[in-house]
Amino acid sequence: MQILTLGINHHTAPISMREQVAFTPEMIQPALHHLKDHLSQISSSQLPEATILSTCNRTELYCAANDGQSSSDKTLFKNSTIEWLAKTRGIDSEALLPHVYVLPQSLAVRHAFRVACGLDSMVVGETQILGQLKNAVRTADEAGSLGTYLNQLFQKTFQVAKEVRGTTEIGSHSISMAAAAVRLSERIFESVGDQKVLFIGAGEMISLCATHFAARKPKLVAVANRTLERGEELADHLAEQGLVTESLRLSDLPTRLHEFDIIVSCTASTLPIIGLGMVESAIKSRKHRPIVMIDLAVPRDIETEVSRLNDVYLYTVDDLGDFVQTGTDSRQAAVGQAEAIIETRVSNFMHWLEGRGTVPLIQDLRQRGDDLRAFEVERARKLLAKGEDPQAVLDALAQGLTNKFLHGSLHALQHAQGEEREALMKILPGLFRAHHSDK
Structure with missing residues (x-):
């Protein structure tokens, strides 16, 4: 799953460009529906996610969708989304392009955290942006464009903002x-x-x-x-x-x-x-x-x-x-503390995101295990119904489960060659190492 942030802000674009790209509150829900349809067409994701944050200083699209693994797939995903933004706001994409930043994966996560903490604002440490971001997330939720990935991202974002506010003096010297x-x-x-x-x-x-x-x-x-x-x-x-x-x-x-x-x-x-x-x-x-x-x-x-x-x-x-760019020096210590907190929380989120990629495989393995177990248990019941010795049936059940459990790995090891065989020989002992619970 690709998380992508795309937008312009006061760092990258003058007000004359920002006002052309801005969305009024009434525009956002229809735009979210349109953006989801667009993401569905350019990715393999059946349930793409999107949130739009539009303030006087920034217009940003937060997206989550399957964009493929090749560099060409990722380029298509990026360029087509820029074109969508330009077309939706009625401006030339070539005029917009020099002002746009595109942040994938951990860069997008870090950016969301910094925005919520006021580190990316004109007034470093200001709090209004957090409320604006919460409103954007609420609007996306009402529009049905907020799914598992963006919902988790923004919940973590709000937690990080609370942590930074509570443990640093990031807003102490701000002029609103x-x-x-x-x-x-x-x-x-x-x-x-x-x-x-x-x-x-x-x-x-x-x-x-x-x-x-x-x-x-x-x-x-x-x-x-x-x-x-x-x-x-x-x-x-x-x-x-x-x-x-x-x-x-x-x-x-x-x-x-x-x-x-x-x-x-x-x-x-x-x-x-x-x-x-x-x-x-x-x-x-x-x-x-x-x-x-x-x-x-x-x-x-x-x-x-x-x-x-x-x-x-x-x-x-x-x-x-x-x-308002005054008092910057007195805020630098707090900014450094905030950035350190953010880096740790970005790592935590990316670990969760990478773990989500294994969920389909884990579900498939569990289903296969359940199927094997059901097959052997059903065979054991039939043997018991015929009056077979219970101990012999239990032995047969255990033997059948063991054989099926080991079959795939042994088959792969026997047919592998070269580096693939060496890699399996390193991995398999760890996979089948016995785990004994304390008594």
Whole structure:
């Protein structure tokens, strides 16, 4: 069984490429069904497995399928899966290829462990990715694309993440993306407490950002969301902290955008919500007072051309990623400890995976043994029914089982030659060595 991780992330691709490959939550289950069908066609596996993880920083496919043993089989498996991803997201595979990493077997396992522990994140040690990975696994389970191999991989992944969190200080010195959004805003405005803040979206990332901004007690906090009720829930929660809040519809943005000094956006929209013309109008109404815009969405919520406007300070998720690369030295000891734990757990998982490859052979040997036993027992019963001496029947039963048990090995040894015969002579004594239980 081949375990394969294929994807792109913030290390290998710019945001312009990541947003083209990203899946919205609604896309993932249909995509998983399509991916399973694709894997079935290119492998001998009747039950291929798949999971899709798609965040602002990465889109990754985790697959498990029989891909054959030859190098050509493995190349076909890899290339066809890259082509599937490109076709599914409507982009040219040649444009995607330079940014893709393909990790087979132990490399895929190690990568999953590192991702869950936050070692592959923009913010080393951050915890949000673990929740995102758990959601991806839950979605795969609901879609019926999570089988024995990936289920075991991810259960071990979550155990490793818990172990690393519990035994190292990997997250102790991290600056979260939400905290970075506040700090970048404070580069432009001396005090967030004197500003009006607008949050677009009401998901987990926006909720985290809102919590950090709320600590600065801004003059007003507004939440604009596609579903007004969801936006009202977040606004009400912030109001409980003593803030002045309101909720807006997305359709209100063109006429209300100019009222806000800081705008933080993170939605699941596949197209920009805020365009150049909308921001130009807002700046004109603000009489060119500066405005900070933080776009945490992938695909992006704010058109890239907005960054060219003189009075707009637009930051993307990659900009925040660069900002949070502080305190790295103080985390290196914890990173080293985490990597050591991961290496041990990768070895353990690969031992389990290799052991799974012997399961069909073990099942076949047990079945053959049961068939031989059933045959000899049935013959012994018939002899006893005829009144044969029980001791003689037992001797015959033992002799028959012994002969059948040794037949295959003796036959192979007698007909083997050269290196094959020498190999059998080394192996067989160990296979038939008597084991005596302690009394």
